[in-house]
Amino acid sequence: MATFIGIDYQTWWFLLIGAVFTGYIILDGFDLGAGALHLFFNKEESRRIALNAIGPVWDGNEVWIVIGGGALFAGFPEVYATMLSAFYIPFMLFLVAIIFRAISIEFRSKEPMAWWRRMWDVSYSISSALIAFLLGVVLGNVTQGINMGADHVFRGSFTEFLNPYALLTGVTTLALLMMHGAIYLVMKTENRLYAKLTVMVRNTTIFFVIMILLTSFYTLLYLPHMAAVIRRYPELFFVPVLMVLAIANITRQITKRKYMFAFISSAVTISLLMVLVAMELYPNMLLSKQDAAYHLTVYNAASSQKTLGIMLTVAAIGVPLVVGYTTFVFMTFKGKVELDEMSY
Amino acid sequence: MNVEILARIQFAFTIAFHYIYPPLSIGLGLIMTIMEGLYIKTGRKIYEQMARFYVRVFALIFGIGVATGIVMEFEFGTNWAVYSKYVGDVFGSALAAEGIFAFALESGFLGILLFGWNKVRPGVHFFSTVMVTLGSMFSAVWIVVANSWQQTPAGYHIVGKGLNARAEITDFWAMVFNPSSVTRLTHVWIGSFLAGAFLVLSISAFYLLRNRHAHFARISFKIALAVATFFSLAQLAVGHSSAEVVAEYQPAKLAALEGHFDGNKAADMFLFGYVDQKNNQTKGLAIPGGLSFLTKGDFKTPVTGLNDFKPEDRPGAVNFVFQTYHIMIAIGMFLIALTLYSSFLWWRGTLFQKRWLLHVFSFSVLLPQIANQVGWYSAEVGRQPWVVYGLLRTSKALSQAVTAEHVMFSLILFTVVYVILFILFIYLLNKKIKHGPYDNHNIDHSPRHIEMADSL
Numbered sequence: 190m191a192t193f194i195g196i197d198y199q200t201w202w203f204l205l206i207g208a209v210f211t212g213y214i215i216l217d218g219f220d221l222g223a224g225a226l227h228l229f230f231n232k233e234e235s236r237r238i239a240l241n242a243i244g245p246v247w248d249g250n251e252v253w254i255v256i257g258g259g260a261l262f263a264g265f266p267e268v269y270a271t272m273l274s275a276f277y278i279p280f281m282l283f284l285v286a287i288i289f290r291a292i293s294i295e296f297r298s299k300e301p302m303a304w305w306r307r308m309w310d311v312s313y314s315i316s317s318a319l320i321a322f323l324l325g326v327v328l329g330n331v332t333q334g335i336n337m338g339a340d341h342v343f344r345g346s347f348t349e350f351l352n353p354y355a356l357l358t359g360v361t362t363l364a365l366l367m368m369h370g371a372i373y374l375v376m377k378t379e380n381r382l383y384a385k386l387t388v389m390v391r392n393t394t395i396f397f398v399i400m401i402l403l404t405s406f407y408t409l410l411y412l413p414h415m416a417a418v419i420r421r422y423p424e425l426f427f428v429p430v431l432m433v434l435a436i437a438n439i440t441r442q443i444t445k446r447k448y449m450f451a452f453i454s455s456a457v458t459i460s461l462l463m464v465l466v467a468m469e470l471y472p473n474m475l476l477s478k479q480d481a482a483y484h485l486t487v488y489n490a491a492s493s494q495k496t497l498g499i500m501l502t503v504a505a506i507g508v509p510l511v512v513g514y515t516t517f518v519f520m521t522f523k524g525k526v527e528l529d530e531m532s533y
Numbered sequence: 534m535n536v537e538i539l540a541r542i543q544f545a546f547t548i549a550f551h552y553i554y555p556p557l558s559i560g561l562g563l564i565m566t567i568m569e570g571l572y573i574k575t576g577r578k579i580y581e582q583m584a585r586f587y588v589r590v591f592a593l594i595f596g597i598g599v600a601t602g603i604v605m606e607f608e609f610g611t612n613w614a615v616y617s618k619y620v621g622d623v624f625g626s627a628l629a630a631e632g633i634f635a636f637a638l639e640s641g642f643l644g645i646l647l648f649g650w651n652k653v654r655p656g657v658h659f660f661s662t663v664m665v666t667l668g669s670m671f672s673a674v675w676i677v678v679a680n681s682w683q684q685t686p687a688g689y690h691i692v693g694k695g696l697n698a699r700a701e702i703t704d705f706w707a708m709v710f711n712p713s714s715v716t717r718l719t720h721v722w723i724g725s726f727l728a729g730a731f732l733v734l735s736i737s738a739f740y741l742l743r744n745r746h747a748h749f750a751r752i753s754f755k756i757a758l759a760v761a762t763f764f765s766l767a768q769l770a771v772g773h774s775s776a777e778v779v780a781e782y783q784p785a786k787l788a789a790l791e792g793h794f795d796g797n798k799a800a801d802m803f804l805f806g807y808v809d810q811k812n813n814q815t816k817g818l819a820i821p822g823g824l825s826f827l828t829k830g831d832f833k834t835p836v837t838g839l840n841d842f843k844p845e846d847r848p849g850a851v852n853f854v855f856q857t858y859h860i861m862i863a864i865g866m867f868l869i870a871l872t873l874y875s876s877f878l879w880w881r882g883t884l885f886q887k888r889w890l891l892h893v894f895s896f897s898v899l900l901p902q903i904a905n906q907v908g909w910y911s912a913e914v915g916r917q918p919w920v921v922y923g924l925l926r927t928s929k930a931l932s933q934a935v936t937a938e939h940v941m942f943s944l945i946l947f948t949v950v951y952v953i954l955f956i957l958f959i960y961l962l963n964k965k966i967k968h969g970p971y972d973n974h975n976i977d978h979s980p981r982h983i984e985m986a987d988s989l
Contacts (some may be wrong), residue, residue: 220582220764244644244648245644245645245647245649246644246649247645248596248599248644248645249637249638249640249641251599251603251640252632252636252637252640252641254603255602255603255606255632255636255726256629256632256637257634258606258607258631258632259606259625259628259629259631259632259633260625260626260629260632262606262610262621262628262629263618263621263622263624263625263626263629264625264629265621265627266617266618266620266621266622266699267621267971268619269610269615269620269621269625270610270615270617270621271614271618271934272610273607273609273610273614273933274610274611274612274614274933274934274935275934277932277934277939277943278609278612278939278942280607280611281611281942281943281946284603284604284607285946285947285950287604288600288601288602288603288604288950288954289950291597291599291600292596292597292600292954292957293598295592295593295594295597296957296961299961311943316827320689327554339783339973340696342614342933342934343934344934348567348937403849407976408909424864447742471827487639492621492622492625492701493622493692493701493702495702495703495705496622496623496625496626496701498627498707499626499628501700503626503630503634504633504635507630507633507637508633510634510637511633511641514638514641514642515637515641516662518641518642518644518645521644521645521649521653522644522648522649522651522652530971531636532648533888
């Protein structure tokens with residue numbers, strides 16, 4: 190089996206795809222969070238500022254899920270095919286929500302009528318919240334596993350994705366991204382809107398802390414396999430410890446009004462949550478509820494060594510480029526939002 | 534209806550709708566680049582005004598293109614799971630390369646293109662315009678490579694049997710440069726340039742007919758006409774070489790394109806006609822032996838016909854393939870005539886004096902759009918019954934976990950959403966065109982102006 194710096198290609202791709210999805214949740218996460226909070230702003234000017242805070246970057250952020258989907262398709266076609274056909278309904282709703290989020294941002298500013306803007310505000314906010322919620326629902330189902338047999342074809346019912354645990358992870362993800370989005374917006378705003386957002390940051394943080402506590406208890410009680418690795422390797426306990434510290438640091442930085450550091454802590458929290466999930470799943474990617482022998486793993490679901498190798502080359506060239514110009518774009522639009530004639 | 538038909542309708546509908554937008558983005562990207570390049574070179578305000586106006590039109594088109602494009606990427610997995618597993622090793626690397634090299638490039642720089650006019654220097658802005666255009670062109674590269682591999686597979690071997698069979702790459706570059714990818718990519722690019730050029734021609738002709746923004750419209754018209762004339766002619770040569778590849782690698786498709794049944798006879802080339810599939814014959818106006826001449830260099834040489842294939846290995850809808858293919862060619866020929874004649878008038882200095890010609894141009898935006906659509910219909914329906922030519926049948930490529938009710942649900946969902954989207958798109962595009970170019974000198978940057986904008 191081919192390796193790169195002592196790690197086999199399959200594991201590399203497991204890590205890389207995990208990193209891309211983490212990048213998506215951190216980057217598009219603040220867009221989605223800002224969108225979910227949108228209807229809490231009452232004035233037209235506040236809504237425009239909130240929208241233009243993500244205006245120049247949301248499209249670039251959304252691309253991360255396209256890259257992640259493409260990489261999953263290429264690296265682990267079995268997982269891509271099984272997961273998408275199993276979660277048919279949630280993914281279709283997800284796609285429709287992605288369309289509505291995009292066109293709401295685009296279309297809102299094109300007409301001055303109040304009803305027109307209100308209509309797109311509602312559609313923008315609901316679709317953003319729905320995307321965040323569905324991401325959590327899918328994550329909740331991935332951690333529980335799905336009904337699939339030896340042929341890796343989903344045999345369950347299409348309503349089983351709406352189980353209590355998945356609903357819980359859905360709401361937790363929504364809470365996490367609302368907090369993340371509120372912290373992003375508070376960095377981009379001034380004056381009265383800033384003051385309003387400081388309150389929203391506090392409230393969403395409390396909401397998230399409650400939800401993550403509930404999810405953690407539920408996971409430990411009912412999904413013991415999601416703590417098996419830490420039980421086996423107690424030294425890995427530092428990951429959840431770091432996560433709790435990161436969450437604590439969000440509240441600390443918020444109190445000190447250092448929102449940049451709060452945002453970084455919130456990004457670290459998201460990353461550590463993903464690390465926890467990845468650590469407990471590996472080497473599995475999609476669990477079978479029927480039998481552990483039917484799990485899709487990084488080894489039985491991967492593409493050929495040759496393809497994984499080609500893609501590593503592609504990633505080695507592409508990723509630094511993407512990171513480079515993404516940083517450039519973020520630097521261009523850094524600082525507080527200023528509305529001009531090209532704004533949404 | 535069964536899952537296969539519904540899933541095919543859903544894929545055809547979502548991809549056809551999506552394909553309204555990317556060719557316009559690619560083509561308009563090229564024209565924006567020329568306009569902004571002229572501004573950088575000459576410093577004349579009129580070019581900046583043109584670039585700014587068409588960037589706004591571009592933003593609307595690009596936004597819908599991205600939103601409907603994400604659907605396509607995930608639809609492979611939701612509706613065509615067996616296909617996804619089969620081609621993942623080959624197709625996936627192209628799709629991943631597309632995400633990282635193309636989409637990330639265009640979406641990353643889009644922010645500066647749209648919102649960076651006052652934030653960065655003109656040179657940096659121009660660079661962003663070029664990057665967005667290149668990004669949209671690169672995105673065509675990988676998706677056409679993947680589709681061409683489905684038409685003319687190369688650089689792979691088959692591993693496993695039955696439902697577990699899949700194609701694995703043996704030679705990456707042989708896969709990328711499979712026999713049809715270069716000609717088909719060029720064909721797609723040129724089709725896109727024409728779509729963009731004719732959008733600009735159409736908008737400019739509309740202004741000239743209404744006698745609005747006349748100076749702006751004349752210069753835009755000439756830039757677009759130069760692009761359209763060059764690429765209409767180029768498309769003739771590229772289209773021809775694309776047909777040669779079909780002749781060599783996909784004989785059943787070629788036979789369907791010209792409605793040719795009897796493999797012992799020379800093949801005719803139809804100008805128009807009708808395929809009577811029941812009686813295995815095609816009627817219409819044809820150049821006798823024309824297809825034989827184009828593919829074999831001789832009017833008498835027999836060409837493989839549909840009768841040489843078992844019924845289950847032939848495309849089902851032969852007349853559909855025949856008609857869509859001939860509509861594409863007819864439009865291509867008309868565009869050549871239209872642009873050559875207009876260029877002649879331009880040279881004579883009487884280009885804008887014929888109102889009937891401007892009327893033709895104001896509706897001409899539809900022609901490359903229709904040609905791009907029907908061209909793909911004939912390419913994809915002509916490939917049937919295969920999803921990967923000669924290797925995987927469409928009927929075997931479906932998701933086993935998905936039922937007809939689910940596909941029906943999502944099909945209705947997408948139909949409703951896309952109809953709303955299309956109505957809004959036309960409404961907003963029309964509004965933007967009617968508004969016309971923005972006069973830079975009248976833009977007031979004082980705070981009062983911003984407050985006024987907010988109170989809207």
